[in-house]
Amino acid sequence: MHFTLEELGLLDAPAEQKFDNLTCLASELLDVPVAHISVADFKKNRIFYKSQYGHPDELAQSRELPMELTYCQHVPLTGAPVVVQDARLHPLLIGTPALSEGQPLAYLGIPVKAPGGRVIGGLCMMQPDERRWSTDEVSRAQKIAGCVSDLIRLETARLSSERLRHEQRAFTYAISHDLQSPANTLKMIFSELELEGECLSQDALMFIEKGRETVQRMGVQVQDVLTYARTLDAPVTRECVDLNALVDGILTDLEADIRQAGATVDVDDLPLVEGDPMQMRMLFQNLIGNALKFRLAGRKHRVSVSASAERQGHRVTVQDNGIGIRPEDQHKVFGLFNRLHLRDQYAGTGIGLSLCQRVAENHHFAIEVDSDGHSGTAFTMQFPEMPV
Amino acid sequence: MTIDDEPVDQMIYKRVLKRSGVVDTVVDFQLAEEALAYFRQQDHARPDIIFLDIHMPRMNGFEFLDAAIEEFGDDFAECIVIMLTTSLDPADRERASRYPMVLNYFSKPLTVENVQQAVSYLYD
Numbered sequence: 001m002h003f004t005l006e007e008l009g010l011l012d013a014p015a016e017q018k019f020d021n022l023t024c025l026a027s028e029l030l031d032v033p034v035a036h037i038s039v040a041d042f043k044k045n046r047i048f049y050k051s052q053y054g055h056p057d058e059l060a061q062s063r064e065l066p067m068e069l070t071y072c073q074h075v076p077l078t079g080a081p082v083v084v085q086d087a088r089l090h091p092l093l094i095g096t097p098a099l100s101e102g103q104p105l106a107y108l109g110i111p112v113k114a115p116g117g118r119v120i121g122g123l124c125m126m127q128p129d130e131r132r133w134s135t136d137e138v139s140r141a142q143k144i145a146g147c148v149s150d151l152i153r154l155e156t157a158r159l160s161s162e163r164l165r166h167e168q169r170a171f172t173y174a175i176s177h178d179l180q181s182p183a184n185t186l187k188m189i190f191s192e193l194e195l196e197g198e199c200l201s202q203d204a205l206m207f208i209e210k211g212r213e214t215v216q217r218m219g220v221q222v223q224d225v226l227t228y229a230r231t232l233d234a235p236v237t238r239e240c241v242d243l244n245a246l247v248d249g250i251l252t253d254l255e256a257d258i259r260q261a262g263a264t265v266d267v268d269d270l271p272l273v274e275g276d277p278m279q280m281r282m283l284f285q286n287l288i289g290n291a292l293k294f295r296l297a298g299r300k301h302r303v304s305v306s307a308s309a310e311r312q313g314h315r316v317t318v319q320d321n322g323i324g325i326r327p328e329d330q331h332k333v334f335g336l337f338n339r340l341h342l343r344d345q346y347a348g349t350g351i352g353l354s355l356c357q358r359v360a361e362n363h364h365f366a367i368e369v370d371s372d373g374h375s376g377t378a379f380t381m382q383f384p385e386m387p388v
Numbered sequence: 389m390t391i392d393d394e395p396v397d398q399m400i401y402k403r404v405l406k407r408s409g410v411v412d413t414v415v416d417f418q419l420a421e422e423a424l425a426y427f428r429q430q431d432h433a434r435p436d437i438i439f440l441d442i443h444m445p446r447m448n449g450f451e452f453l454d455a456a457i458e459e460f461g462d463d464f465a466e467c468i469v470i471m472l473t474t475s476l477d478p479a480d481r482e483r484a485s486r487y488p489m490v491l492n493y494f495s496k497p498l499t500v501e502n503v504q505q506a507v508s509y510l511y512d
Contacts, residue, residue, distance in 0.1 A: 210396045329446065339445040342393055342418050 001160045005120060008155055010039045011048050018151055019051035022123070026144045027053045030137055032125040034104065037112065037148055038072035039121040047072050050121075068097050075109040075122030082109040082122070083138060086130040106131035108138065110145035115153045123148050165233060172229040176222050183222065186215045224351040228336070231355055236276045236362045240386065243270035243284070243316065246277075247305055250285050254292065261292050263301040270307045271314040273383040279359045284318070286352040287379050291320035293346055294377065313385045319378040326373035333369060389435035390416045391423050391452065392472070393444040401439065401498055408503035420444055420452035427460055435467050437506050439498065442473040442480055449473070453487050462488060470506050472498055 005011045019037055027035040034054035038047045047070045049055070049063045059065065067073045074082045074092050084090045084107035093099045104126035111119040123145040190212045197205065247267055251258070258265060265288075273280070288303065295301040303320045325333060325340065332338045334357040339350040356379075360367040365384060371377040390401045398416050405411040415435060417423040426432055442449040449471060456464045471484045471493045484490045491509050494502050 210399075214396060337443075341445055344395065 001156070001163060003156055003159050005039060005041070007159065008114075008152060010050050010120070010152070011041055013050070015051055019148065020053070022144055022147055022151075023051040023053045026123060026125055026141060029140055029144070030108070030125050032108075032127045034127070035123070035125045036072075037121065037123055038070070038075070038109075039112075040067070040073065040076040042067075047121075069100075071098055071103075071107045071126070072109055072122055072124050073098075075111055075124070076119045079111060079119045081111065081138060081142070082107065083133050084108070085132050104128050106133070108133050108141055110138075110141045112145055112152070113149045115156050120152075169229060169233055172225065176226050176229070179222050180219065183215050183218045187212070187219075190215065221349050224349045228351055228355055228358070231279065231282065231358050231362075234276070234279070234362075236279065238274050239277055241273050241275050241277050241280045243273060243280075243307070246281055247284055247288070250281065250288055253285075254288065257289070257292050261295055261301050263292055263295070263303055266302070266304040266306075268304075268306040270305065270316065271309070271383070272386055273314065273316075274386050275363050275383075276359075279362060283356050283359045283381075286356050287318040290352060290379075291318055291322070291377070293348070294320065294322040296321070296323050310382070314383045315380055316383060317378050317380045319376060321376040324371040324373045324375055324377050325369060327371070330369050330371065334367075389423065389426075389438045390414060390472075391418075391420055391438065391444070391449070392416075392441040393418045394441075397441075397496070404498050404500055405503055408500045408507075410504060410507045418444075420447040420449070420455075423452065424455055424459070427456065427464060436510055437467060438469045439472040439494075439506075440469055442471060442475050442484075450483060453490070457487075468506070468509050470494060470502075472496060 006013075009016070023035045023037055027033070032054075036052040036055065037050045039050050041048055045067045046064050047067055049059075052060060052063065071082065071084065071087070071093065078092075082092065084093065084105075087093050087099055087103060087105050087107060105128060107124065107126045109122040109124040112121045112123055114120045123141065125141060190208055193200075193208050194205075200208075244267075247270060251265060251267070284305075288305070291303040292301075299321060301321065303318070305316070305318050307314055307316045329340055332340065334353050335350075336354045337350040338354075339348065356367055360381065365382050368380045368382075369377065370380065390398060390405075392398055392401070395418065398418065402414055402416070405414050413433070415426065415433070417426065423438075440449045440452065447455070453469070467489070468491045469487065469489045471480075471490055473480065473493070474496050475481075476495075481493050484493050492506065
């Protein structure tokens with residue numbers, strides 16, 4: 001992907017510590033009073049200083065110079081290191097406006113590259129009096145310039161991934177919407193067909209019923225994809241979440257399911273954790289919902305939510321005594337749309353645990369599954385300590 | 389033999405297969421593991437054609453083929469396998485083509501023409 005110097009934050013952008021560190025390091029390592037990272041802006045015929053060390057006040061303020069007044073222009077123009085022992089004698093500088101009273105005599109400019117190899121500017125070091133730069137010194141400067149190029153490459157990679165994520169989100173929304181609308185049309189078609197009920201065979205009526213169920217399921221699936229996509233890039237707010245209140249609320253919502261399952265639900269005293277309240281709710285809703293769903297016929301169903309304090313935070317476990325997950329299937333459960341059961345046995349679209357995994361990733365904690373494959377399942381999360 | 393987790397699809401396959409007029413008996417499984425268990429039985433009737441879905445819970449179509457080859461060998465069913473799937477992923481199609489017994493790859497829904505084509509492979 002291509003990004004402009006502006007998009008990369010290299011032109012008319014504030015100074016950044018990561019670049020300033022390297023400029024400062026260059027000045028110390030080569031023992032020069034002035035060092036900077038210059039970026040060539042050929043459109044405006046100027047040099048912009050992304051990072052600077054030891055510049056006089058006026059230049060430090062403006063952070064730019066007309067191109068012809070700089071030595072730096074020659075680094076991107078030649079695409080090679082510019083090594084100046086005495087500016088008064090250097091062929092690139094003699095008789096040019098760059099060489100004026102009070103300018104440094106010694107100068108070392110090393111190319112800084114954008115990904116793809118284009119030289120966009122330089123890491124430059126200079127001092128008032130002349131200096132013979134040793135091969136060793138040039139090689140050190142080149143190593144630091146390499147680090148500057150690496151920073152730019154990293155930023156390009158970060159922007160690329162941002163852009164891809166953005167495109168992916170737009171794509172998901174578009175496709176979900178495009179699927180939702182024919183599904184709605186089909187729903188209406190089935191309703192119209194049903195009105196013709198008395199003229200239709202039993203067979204035809206059965207197909208209409210199956211059709212309606214299928215379209216209904218498609219609607220749920222599309223909704224689930226949208227929820228997942230939203231969680232994927234929802235900004236995570238960091239608030240103090242009381243898991244006791246959160247789980248209480250969820251159990252109230254699930255009252256009917258609990259009664260239907262004939263399940264007992266035990267809840268420990270749970271900790272306060274830091275996180276996004278919406279996403280935390282989604283996490284526990286899915287885990288508790290699953291714990292209630294995958295029960296074993298004929299066994300009194302029990303679900304527990306327990307917590308234990310750890311050295312660096314809290315372990316919270318949602319456990320059931322249901323059908324369990326075979327060890328060889330456990331790696332599949334977090335995969336998007338993966339299901340381990342037929343729909344007529346256990347309903348679902350296969351997105352719940354992917355959502356949980358996503359919430360955990362958004363919050364930088366791990367979620368683990370533990371089961372022997374027949375006597376129940378436990379999902380454990382390791383929450384970091386609440387910052388004080 | 390049809391292997392597909394979707395009950396409505398299974399029901400419709402049966403009707404299409406019957407309508408094609410070239411199929412006598414259909415054995416159907418919603419889980420690939422059940423199909424493996426079938427092949428394990430002594431004197432099971434050997435199917436001529438397997439229509440195999442890819443995305444299924446627990447064991448997907450490819451895992452089924454791997455498991456069947458591993459357990460019963462390349463000629464596990466003396467038959468041909470047709471992948472029948474909604475997968476639009478070219479990687480799935482490519483992967484399917486690497487199995488010697490997979491002779492074609494149909495996109496759902498299954499048509500009578502598909503069935504006739506599949507049966508014609510038996511006489512090639």
